[in-house]
Amino acid sequence: MEGGEGLPLQDVVAQLERLADVRGAESWDNVGLLVEPFTPTVVKTILLTNDLTQPVMTEAIKHDVNLIVSYHPPLFAPIKRIGSASWKERLVAACLENRIAVYSPHTAWDAASGGVTDWLASAFDGHFDPAAVRPIIESNLDVAATPTIVGAGRHLITQQLTLSKCVELVKRRTGLAAVRLSIAIGKAIDSPVTSVGLVPGSGGSILKEVLSTRNSVPDLFVTGEMFHHDILDAAHAGVSVILTNHSDSERGFLADVAEKLRAAFGPNVLVLGSSADRDPLRTV
Structure with a gap:
């Protein structure tokens, strides 16, 4: 070639x-x-x-x-x-x-508008308001000088979604036949999902920061991989988790x-x- x-x-x-x-x-x-x-x-x-x-x-x-x-x-x-x-x-x-x-x-693509994180978020296209999307962690750079940079992770406000539907959408976007799912304590596979947090790759540390501040805690967190005990913490905080494997996200x-x-x-x-x-x- x-x-x-x-x-x-x-x-x-x-x-x-x-x-x-x-x-x-x-x-x-x-x-x-x-x-x-x-x-x-x-x-x-x-x-x-x-x-x-x-x-x-x-x-x-x-x-x-x-x-x-x-x-x-x-x-x-x-x-x-x-x-x-x-x-x-x-x-x-x-x-x-x-x-x-x-x-x-790497993380320059993660933080960029239209980058890896937004690609993963597009799994939920049609189920969230694009104008309301925001990074989980804002970039500390001057956005006017660096207009492609947004920040780490995304937080989506979703509509008419259940946990089972979210699993289906993530599998479709990533092309995977199976993902790993942790259902939060007190929730079920058909529970409604009104907000989604997502981080490509390894997002456990970002979810821990969200849980520590209790600021905009999502119903569902989507990432590639997380530590076992961080998943347990999420489940007890009411957050379900979808894991795709690190690079498959x-x-x-x-x-x-x-x-x-x-x-x-x-x-x-x-x-x-x-x-x-x-x-x-x-x-x-």
């Missing part, structure tokens, strides 16, 4: 940052251009993935990819050498050997990004979605 004529790496990165300003990322995160080959890079083919794993790396090399956009940063904890001792060292070495750049947006957004990048780059850059990327957990 041949790529396009190509664009300079810096131009492609600038377009990625127009989609989501990296200043909106969490302070603990590691976002932006994480691997840059020494030789000036012309990007003809981009590969989008949720996680950069060895199967995805093999796929990238096979398709002569110049840039991997990995939602999760493959470099997070510091590494002291680039060799073959660990799988992450091997990935970086392979990127440099094959002149492949790596860009990671995020991965579907990549198709939206692919379309936006194809529209932006036209025939200059071939944009591919990884076929090797998948959540390491399966319900069997």
Whole structure:
């Protein structure tokens, strides 16, 4: 599969940052251009993935990819050498050997308007007032200067929904045959849901903050994963929980990004979605 004529790496990165300003990322995160080959890079083919794993790396090399956009940063904890001792060292070495750049947006995409969180929220389209949607945690940046940034999580005021209907909608949006469900104490599968909180990935810490302040506690919380005892706390606080697995609450957004990048780059850059990327957990 041949790529396009190509664009300079810096131009492609600038377009990625127009989609989501990296200043909106969490302070603990590691976002932006994480691997840059020494030789000036012309990007003809981009590969989008949720996680950069060895199967995805093999796929990238096979398709002569110049840039991997990995939602999760493959470099997070510091590494002291680039060799073959660990799988992450091997990935970086392979990127440099094959002149492949790596860009990671992670929580910048989460916080952005029209980003991962809003993609997950769209599971409930038609059942909430878009004008009333607000972030669970507001961005502390100047929104006028960074108009794409909204904040972490979303809180939706919903209508005519039951818990069972919410499960159906989340499964449809994520493409999953099954999700995990915790029904709050005193509630049932047909209980009404008048508000939903959602955070892609791992949202337990944000729900704990909501419960500690008792500010806009939702009937239902949707995220990828949570600790067992945090789920128990939620159940006793009257909050039901839907868990999808961490990356399954995020991965579907990549198709939206692919379309936006194809529209932006036209025939200059071939944009591919990884076929090797998948959540390491399966319900069997």
